[in-house]
Amino acid sequence: MGNLRYVGHEEVRSVDGWARVTGEAKYVCDMTLPGMLYAKVLRSPLPHARILTLDLAPALALPGVVAAITQADFVEHGNFGWPVRDNYVLAYQKVRYQGEAIAVVAAETEAVAKAGVEAIRLELAALPVVGDMQAALDADAPRIPPATVETDGNLGETIILRYGDPEPLLAASPVVVETSYDLRHQEHAYLETEGALAIPEPDGGVTLFANNQSPFINRDIVASVLGLPPQQVRSIQPHIGGTFGGKDDVLYECSAQVAKLALLTGRPVRLIFTRAESMLASYKRQALRVQLQLGADEHGNLQAAQVEMLADSGAYASMTPMAAWRATMHAAGAYRYQAVHVDTQVIYTNNGYSGAFRGFGNTQAAAAVEMAIDELAERLHRDPLEFRLQNCLRQGDRTMTGNLVEHEVGLAACLEWVRERSEWERQRARYASQPADAPRRHGIGVACYFHGCGLGGEGTDFAVSTLKIERDYSITLTSGLTDFGQGSRTVFTMLAAEELGVEMSRIQMLRPDTRTAIDSGPTVASRASIVGGNAVRVTAAKLGQRLRLAAADLCACAPAQLVRAGEQYVGPHAEPHSFEEVVDHARALGLQLAAEGRWEIPAVEWNLETGTGKPNFAYVFGAQVAEVEFNPRTGWTKVTGLWAAHDGGVILYPQGARGQLYGGIAQGVGYALMEGYLFKDGVPQRTDLRSYRVPRAIDLPEIEGTFIETRLNEGPYGAKNLAEPVMVGTAPAIANALFQATGVRVQQLPIPRQPRA
Amino acid sequence: MELNFILNGKPLTLTEVDEETTLLQLLRDRLGLTGAKRGCDTGVCGACSVLVDGRLAKSCRTPLAQVDGHEVTTIEGLRGPDGDLSALQTAFLEYGAVQCGFCTPGMVIAAEALLRRNPHPTRAEIRRGIAGNICRCTGYQQIVDAIEAAAAQRLAQEGEEDG
Ligand code: FES
Numbered sequence: 001m002g003n004l005r006y007v008g009h010e011e012v013r014s015v016d017g018w019a020r021v022t023g024e025a026k027y028v029c030d031m032t033l034p035g036m037l038y039a040k041v042l043r044s045p046l047p048h049a050r051i052l053t054l055d056l057a058p059a060l061a062l063p064g065v066v067a068a069i070t071q072a073d074f075v076e077h078g079n080f081g082w083p084v085r086d087n088y089v090l091a092y093q094k095v096r097y098q099g100e101a102i103a104v105v106a107a108e109t110e111a112v113a114k115a116g117v118e119a120i121r122l123e124l125a126a127l128p129v130v131g132d133m134q135a136a137l138d139a140d141a142p143r144i145p146p147a148t149v150e151t152d153g154n155l156g157e158t159i160i161l162r163y164g165d166p167e168p169l170l171a172a173s174p175v176v177v178e179t180s181y182d183l184r185h186q187e188h189a190y191l192e193t194e195g196a197l198a199i200p201e202p203d204g205g206v207t208l209f210a211n212n213q214s215p216f217i218n219r220d221i222v223a224s225v226l227g228l229p230p231q232q233v234r235s236i237q238p239h240i241g242g243t244f245g246g247k248d249d250v251l252y253e254c255s256a257q258v259a260k261l262a263l264l265t266g267r268p269v270r271l272i273f274t275r276a277e278s279m280l281a282s283y284k285r286q287a288l289r290v291q292l293q294l295g296a297d298e299h300g301n302l303q304a305a306q307v308e309m310l311a312d313s314g315a316y317a318s319m320t321p322m323a324a325w326r327a328t329m330h331a332a333g334a335y336r337y338q339a340v341h342v343d344t345q346v347i348y349t350n351n352g353y354s355g356a357f358r359g360f361g362n363t364q365a366a367a368a369v370e371m372a373i374d375e376l377a378e379r380l381h382r383d384p385l386e387f388r389l390q391n392c393l394r395q396g397d398r399t400m401t402g403n404l405v406e407h408e409v410g411l412a413a414c415l416e417w418v419r420e421r422s423e424w425e426r427q428r429a430r431y432a433s434q435p436a437d438a439p440r441r442h443g444i445g446v447a448c449y450f451h452g453c454g455l456g457g458e459g460t461d462f463a464v465s466t467l468k469i470e471r472d473y474s475i476t477l478t479s480g481l482t483d484f485g486q487g488s489r490t491v492f493t494m495l496a497a498e499e500l501g502v503e504m505s506r507i508q509m510l511r512p513d514t515r516t517a518i519d520s521g522p523t524v525a526s527r528a529s530i531v532g533g534n535a536v537r538v539t540a541a542k543l544g545q546r547l548r549l550a551a552a553d554l555c556a557c558a559p560a561q562l563v564r565a566g567e568q569y570v571g572p573h574a575e576p577h578s579f580e581e582v583v584d585h586a587r588a589l590g591l592q593l594a595a596e597g598r599w600e601i602p603a604v605e606w607n608l609e610t611g612t613g614k615p616n617f618a619y620v621f622g623a624q625v626a627e628v629e630f631n632p633r634t635g636w637t638k639v640t641g642l643w644a645a646h647d648g649g650v651i652l653y654p655q656g657a658r659g660q661l662y663g664g665i666a667q668g669v670g671y672a673l674m675e676g677y678l679f680k681d682g683v684p685q686r687t688d689l690r691s692y693r694v695p696r697a698i699d700l701p702e703i704e705g706t707f708i709e710t711r712l713n714e715g716p717y718g719a720k721n722l723a724e725p726v727m728v729g730t731a732p733a734i735a736n737a738l739f740q741a742t743g744v745r746v747q748q749l750p751i752p753r754q755p756r757a
Numbered sequence: 758m759e760l761n762f763i764l765n766g767k768p769l770t771l772t773e774v775d776e777e778t779t780l781l782q783l784l785r786d787r788l789g790l791t792g793a794k795r796g797c798d799t800g801v802c803g804a805c806s807v808l809v810d811g812r813l814a815k816s817c818r819t820p821l822a823q824v825d826g827h828e829v830t831t832i833e834g835l836r837g838p839d840g841d842l843s844a845l846q847t848a849f850l851e852y853g854a855v856q857c858g859f860c861t862p863g864m865v866i867a868a869e870a871l872l873r874r875n876p877h878p879t880r881a882e883i884r885r886g887i888a889g890n891i892c893r894c895t896g897y898q899q900i901v902d903a904i905e906a907a908a909a910q911r912l913a914q915e916g917e918e919d920g
C-alpha cells in the first residue's frame with residue numbers, strides 16, 4: 001500500500017482522542033441546561049406481575065415534583081420494538097422482568113425525583129415466574145409475551161438451517177461426539193451508564209442527546225410513541241462511553257420517557273441510570289443452551305453436525321431473534337462438512353431481557369462448537385490444532401451452510417501463526433507430562449472462528465454518507481452509522497481524506513445527528529467499517545471527480561494527466577495548484593461541492609422456511625491460543641498467555657484494530673471466567689460491579705496479537721470487519737486449555753470455579 | 758459547612774456546602790468539572806479518580822471533610838500552563854490507550870499517582886497500579902504501553918533537567 005497516505009498507516013490516531021484525554025469530551029451525563037429537570041424511574045421489584053394500582057398523585061403532591069408519566073401518556077401505550085413490537089416504553093398492564101420501568105418522575109432535583117418515585121403508590125399481583133427455558137415451553141406455562149404478538153406460547157421463533165442430511169453421515173461416522181453446553185447471560189458493563197437529555201423545541205418537537213447506538217431507529221420509535229412526525233424528533237449522539245451492542249432498546253425507552261416529560265413540562269429533562277439500575281434494567285447477552293453432535297471419519301475428516309439450541313430472549317425479543325439467527329448460521333464453526341442441520345428456538349422467559357452484544361450470537365455458538373471440536377480431536381487422538389488445520393475452511397471450500405467461499409481465507413494462516421508464537425507443540429507436550437498432583441496445573445488450548453460480515457440475512461444492509469466543502473475549505477463529513485468508541489469516526493475521516501487526497505485535519509466529521517446525517521439503519525454487527533466505509537468512499541469519489549474536473553481545467557490538461565503532490569494538483573504543463581485554488585475554481589465553474597453516496601452490501605438471501613440460502617456475502621476468520629494456570633485447591637483459573645491472529649482483510653487503522661483485538665479478548669476472558677449474569681427464578685443475582693466482576697488489568701496476561709491480511713474485493717481498500725468477532729475465540733480457547741490442565745471438560749460458561757484437590 | 762481547599766493549584770473557598778456531598782458531586786454538580794466520571798458511585802470502577810495531596814482517591818467515596826485544607830487535582834488540572842497535554846496524556850493518545858474515553862480521565866489520574874510513587878514501574882507494577890480502574894473497551898494493553906512510555910519519557914526529561 002505504498003501510495004496510500006493514511007489507510008493502513010501506524011501513525012493514524014483517533015480523531016476523538018484529544019477531547020477524551022483532557023476530560024473535555026461531553027457525555028450526556030456531563031450536559032446540564034438552565035431549568036433542566038431530573039428524571040427518576042419506578043422499576044418493578046418483581047419479575048412477573050400484573051399491575052393492580054399505579055397512582056401518581058402522591059408523587060405529584062410533593063414540592064419540587066413537576067411531572068410524572070406512565071404508559072397512558074404514550075400512543076398505543078408506548079408499544080415499540082425493533083424488529084418485534086412486543087415491548088412498551090413503560091410497562092402496560094403487566095411487568096415481565098425485574099427492573100422493568102413502570103413510571104417516571106421529573107423534578108427540580110435528583111433527590112426530589114427519587115422521593116417522588118418512592119411516593120408512587122404501586123400495587124402488584126405476582127404471577128408465576130418462568131425462569132427456565134424448558135419450563136417456558138410447557139403447555140401450562142404462563143404466557144409471557146403480550147397477546148398482540150404472534151407466538152406459540154412462549155416460543156417466539158424457530159430458526160432452522162438445512163444443509164444436506166447429517167443423520168446417515170453421523171450414523172456412519174466411526175467417531176461421534178455428543179455433548180451439551182449451558183452458556184449464561186453476560187452484562188455489557190459499558191463504563192458509562194444509559195442516559196438521555198430531551199429539550200423541547202418551539203415547533204412542538206423535541207431534541208434528544210442520548211447515548212444510543214442507532215439514532216435513526218431511536219428517532220423513529222420516539223416519534224411514533226409520541227405521535228409526532230419523525231422530522232420533529234431530532235436525535236444527536238454526544239460522546240458515548242461504550243456500548244458493545246447494549247445501547248439500543250433500553251435507550252429507546254429512556255429517550256421516549258424524557259422526551260415525553262420535556263414536552264409535558266416545556267423544560268429540558270435528563271435521565272441518567274445509576275450503575276445498579278443499568279445492570280438491572282438493561283438487556284444482556286442471551287443465555288444459550290446448545291446440544292451438539294459432531295462426526296468424523298477414521299482419517300479425522302469432519303463429516304456432519306447436528307445442533308439444537310435454545311436461546312433465552314427473556315421478557316422481550318429485542319435483537320435476540322437476529323442474534324439467534326446468527327448463532328444458527330455459525331453453530332458448526334469454520335469447518336468443512338458434508339451436512340449440517342441446526343434447529344434454534346427463541347424463548348420468552350422472565351429472565352430480564354436479552355439483545356445485541358458483541359459477537360451477536362456467534363460468541364455463544366462458537367464457544368460451544370469449539371469446545372466440542374476439541375473433544376472430537378481428543379477422541380480421535382489428534383492434536384487439537386492439527387485437527388483444526390486439517391478441517392478448517394480454505395478458499396474454495398463450502399461453509400457449514402453449504403456456500404462456496406470465493407474470497408481469500410486467512411484461517412489456516414491464523415492457526416499457524418498462533419501455533420508458532422505460542423510454541424504450541426513444546427508447551428502442549430510439557431503440560432501433558434506434568435505430575436497429576438502438581439500444586440498448580442497448566443494447560444494450553446486453541447479455538448478458531450469465522451464470522452459473517454455485515455447484517456447478512458438479518459436486514460437490508462446499506463449506509464449513506466455526505467461530504468461538503470465549506471467556505472473555509474474544511475470538509476464536513478456525515479455518516480448514518482455511528483461511533484461509540486470503536487473508532488469508526490477515525491476510519492471514516494481517514495477514508496474521506498485518502499480518497500480526496502487531503503489532510504485528515506481538513507475533514508470535520510459531525511457528531512451523528514438525525515437532522516444532518518442520512519438514515520443508514522442500525523449500527524450493529526460490526527458493519528460500520530465495510531458498509532459505512534464504502535459509503536464514505538463512494539461519496540468522496542463523487543466529490544473528488546468534480547474537483548479533478550476543475551483542476552484539469554485550471555491545469556489545462558485532461559483529468560487523467562493530473563497527479564497529486566500532497567494536497568496539490570499537478571498537471572503536465574502548468575504550475576501546481578493548491579486545494580484551495582481548485583475549490584475556488586470548481587465553485588466558479590458552478591460545480592456542486594457537496595455530495596451524497598450510498599453503498600449496499602452485495603445481496604444475500606436466506607429462506608427462513610427451508611433453512612437454506614446464503615447468510616452472508618463474506619467472512620472474517622481467526623484463531624486464538626490461551627494458556628492457563630489452575631489452582632486445584634482454590635479452583636482458581638488464571639490466564640497466563642494469549643495469542644490471537646485475526647483475518648480482518650486489509651487493516652485500515654492498525655492502532656484502532658489492535659485496540660479492538662485486545663478489548664474483545666478481555667471481554668472474552670470475562671465471559672469465560674468471571675462474568676455470568678445469573679438469574680434465580682427471574683431475580684438477577686449480581687447487580688453491581690463488585691459481585692459482577694469484569695476483567696481488570698491484573699486479570700489479563702500480555703496479549704500477543706496479529707492481523708493476517710487477506711483482501712476482500714468488496715471492502716473499502718480490501719477491508720473486512722473486526723470489532724465483534726475478535727472476542728469469539730477467547731472463551732473456548734480458555735476452556736480447552738483448562739481441559740489440558742484438569743482433564744475435565746467445560747460444559748458451562750462462565751466456567752464454574754471448582755476446587756479439584 | 759465552609760470548605761477551603763486547593764483545586765488544580767488554585768485556592769478555593771466554598772460556603773453553604775452540604776457535608777453529605779461527596780467530592781465527586783461537588784466537582785461535577787457544583788463546580789461543573791465533569792472530567793471525573795461517575796461509573797458506579799460505589800468505589801469500584803475508578804472513573805471518578807482524582808489526586809488528593811498527590812495520592813489516588815476515588816472522589817465518589819471521598820467525603821468533603823477529607824478535602825478541607827488539602828490539595829485536589831483533577832484531570833482538568835493535569836495540563837500545562839499553556840494548555841499543553843501532560844506527558845501521560847500525550848502517551849495515551851500516541852499509544853491508542855483511549856477508546857470510548859469514559860475511563861480515560863480516571864485512568865490518567867491513576868497513572869499519574871503511580872508514577873509519582875514509582876517513577877520506573879514494571880509492566881506488572883503498572884497493571885497493579887491501575888487495578889482500581891475498570892476499562893471495558895481496551896483490554897488495558899495499550900494503556901499499559903502508554904504508561905510505560907510516559908514513565909520512560911519523564912525519567913529522560915528529569916535526567917536532562919538534572920544534567
Ligand atoms: S464512580 Fe467512583 S469508583 Fe466508580
Ligand code: FES
Nearest residue numbers: 857860892893894
Ligand atoms: S476506553 Fe472505554 S472504558 Fe476505557
